[in-house]
Amino acid sequence: MSLLELKNITKMYKDKSVLDNFSETMERGERIAIIGHSGCGKTTLLRIISGLIPPYEGELKINGKIVSGNGKVIVPPYKRNISMVFQDLALWPHLSVEENINFGLSIKIKNKNEIKRKTEEIAKQVGIENKLKEKPSTLSGGEKQRVALARALISNPDILLMDEPLSSLDTMLKLKILETILSLQRERRFLLIFVSHQFHEALTIGERFIIMEKGRVIKRGNRKEVKAYLESIEKRFKIETEKLSGGEK
Amino acid sequence: MEKKTVIYTFLGIFVLIGILPVVAMLLKSVLSKNGIDLSLYLNILSNKHQWTVFFNSFKLSITTTALSIAFGVLSAILFSKTNLPLKRLFTFIFSIPLFIPSYLNAVLWWEIMGKNGLMSKITTPSIAKICSHFYSGFSGSVFLMTITYSPIVMLLTMAYLNSINPSMEEAALLTSSWKRVLLKISIPIVKNGIIFAAMIVFLLSFGEFGIPVFMKYPVFPTESFTYFSAFYNFRLATALSTPVVFIILLVLLIEKKIAKQQTEITEYPNAKKPVINLKRSKIPVFTFILFSALMFYVLPILLLFIKSLPLTNLFHTLSDSLESVKNTITLGLIGAFSATITGFFIGYGISKNIIQKRESGDFFTLFTFAIPSTVSGIGLISLFNNGLTSFIYNSSLIVIAGFTAKYTLISNRITRIGINSIPPSMEEAAEIEGANWLYTLKKIILPLTKKQLMASFLICYVFCAREPELIMLTLPAGKDTLSVRLLNYMANGSESLIASLGIITLLISLVPVIPAMLLLKGEDL
């Protein structure tokens, strides 16, 4: 039995399909990167997986149990044991870092000491243990990332969805965060679904890849296959740009 | 699911207490023994006089709105963007007229501008004559209504100006003078806020009754009112108040035309806001503002205060009206709370597309706001005064219902600004974390819209505290509020009694304003 099964998932917005017949099976411990330009349907896919929105058609199973289907959300997001890091991080500005991180946990657990212990533990793992009392607005971009990551991982999810979480960071910072994500994923063995339009970071983090365009899958494969594919595209791009700049001379 | 339940519950309450009573009145005005009878309406439409009065009302409210925008926006810029000294104090002083029932305001100014008023004592007879001539009819109404309603524009514009992303102004300042930045960047960004304020002022002045009556300027509300007061003809009176519907439609249309895109208002608490340095004009501007503050805002209040002296008299009046003070505060607080909450949920429903028809939501909240209190009051009586719901009619709940219906508009619009500025991901993140909607509401949405909620609450409180008509029609016998008491005694009561009641009413209207100002100190509203 697979952890996550997607079967013929379709989503329409006002008669336009943004996700067309998407099927895939994913297992615990896998790192899957979904690559595509904005508007290719990757964010919609994440939102369907998380249960924030229902699919228009198709079926979604977690551990063999149907969680979305028939155009409806059957199991609500918080019962799926899924976490998500949003593109804009969605840190709540009025809550402290600590409160941001243990927001979900304090609904499930009443024991304050345990909450505190778990919060500190994850904060240490992502490296923001000194910032717990501060408000998100005082943090740097990288620190905000780490808070969002900590918040997503504190409840030990089976699946972690990441929606272009690193797009606003500079390259060095990105590397450091990627390192943290990878080490945590190796340690905790959750299924990581990582969505990005920047294939370098996607290539770093993923081990299985899906390239999408206009709601459809245009390429699937392992790192080697996808890398070759992407490089061929890049090469074509290079030739075209050289032509352009040459033409200007 | 629970989200929808909550929102539809509030929507249902609003329909029940706001729309049904008025619709019942409207139905009665078209139904007669022989079925549908539109003759009343046809009569009104074909009556030339009605059109004249309608045009008067229109002229009056348009002029008032235009002047209020001019003064309100100018003072908002001065008080929120410049380095003018004492600007907080001025903001407060300029808002005072909003806290007093308009009829009292009219009488107060009569003491200054009237035939035997202050002006006749300190100036030449010819100037006094010009003053008293000015203080009547159209000019007098415009003058007083602008003083009364321009604070609404000022306060709302300030709230919006304070939430502009400073970098937008800074970017423009690199290439342009402040004048250009204000005209091309700041004001266009807060345009929607100004339009909203203008809308409120327009509707309030269109429905204003006390001031035009005092000034002997025939307007539409007095027409409808005459049919209530002289003929007790509810059908005709209701029919006469329906042009309000056209006015609302017009207002909505204009709003839709100019306020097309929703400007995104976000908070930048840590960024330092650029300040306009008045430099050499600082002293003249300050002198001018100080003079206007003293002349137009402090003087009438001072006069009122002097008339209420000695202090023992003031205390005596206070101890006599303790019950009314209590009622005013309690009804005001509960009314404002209820209107704010209802408006918030309807606003949430509209901005999250849970209430599908946004236009009709906007229409109905405007409708209950603009319809004359006499119509809605009598509608409430006829709907709730029966064996089944008399527990509502026989208690203060009926007044709360009336307030809620009337002022839902305010918080519906203001809190929507806050709700729209919360990124959807904030709520989704909470949902994924396992929070149900009510928990998300409590922990995320309400705290993030705190400022807008508080602003709506304050505005609603002030409106509730100064409103006499609805209370007169619906509050159970044996109770009154300060505004009603004041207007009761204005008939033949002694000057000092009226003055002391006026002072007390003003102070009580300020009750929640002062702690709120202290609470928000340092922060901007």
Next chain:
Amino acid sequence: MKKFTVILAISLIIPFLLNSCSKRNREKTVVVYVSEDRVFSEPVLKEFEKETGIKVKAIYDTEENKSTGVMNRLIAEKNNPQADVYWANEPIRAEVLKQKGISQPYLSKNARTIPDKFKDKDGYWTGFSARARVFIVNKNSKEKPESILDYINPKWKGKCVIANPLFGTTTTEIAALFTLWGKEKTMDFLEKMKENKVLISTSNGESADLVAQGDYTFSLVDSDDAVNRIKQGKGVEIVYPDQKEGEIGTLILPNAVILIKGAPHKKEGEKLIDFLLSPETEQMLAKEDCAQIPLHKGVNPPSQLKEISKIKTMNIDYFEIAKKMIEIQPVLKKWIEN
């Protein structure tokens, strides 16, 4: 702490909202809607409370909306009345309510000594403490007006005032003229008033002030307005119009009290009516600024005014006036606006 505040708030709010129902049945109460000015009526009602121990719950009209408040409320509440008694400041409203089926008859023992012309014969309303419609005249004028017809006498051109006939007692007066003279003559009178440059003021109070200041010579006002100006030491005097043989007499407008049909506290309501119709109440209302003319014999009128029996009163039917008032409103409106 938070929970505590919430509980505290709720426990304060709920009783406040509902207290009017819970207390309702325990104490003896009477609910009265009042159109007479609160300054004058409240002390009378307090006196009633003191004397009988019955709690009075009152709603008073406001100056701003003149009398829309309680009358409209009475009419709107018709199907489930909340009020027991209505204290009108003139009898026309009482007639309107009778015609709308909102009052019920009650013949108070104290009404017997009130002249018949000031009460409904079946007891649907009873008058007490009256105003007279008198001329307030500036003393500097050598000549005095004597009749309402002086408004159209060229000798007074531009020297007289009348309050806006669309509101208040002036409407009643004009309606009374319509019943006495008929439409043609009254309309002619109104038109000639215009030609004679009669000033239209907002209220009787303003008219009285204009005369007291000497801006105008005379105006028709309520007797209490005139008495007040005399008390303030203004150089004015009172003239009762049309007192001579063959003239129409002075219009008298008593307060009127009615018992509401279906009154929830009928017994207490009747007691209040008895009290209001007593000579003692009339005495209270004759004093000070209220200055109403008592209708009982033997109660002293304010010193500035005549006894009711010494005034030649206008011979009119309040019922007819009530009917006329509705009829003439459009006419008056047109007249005002042109």
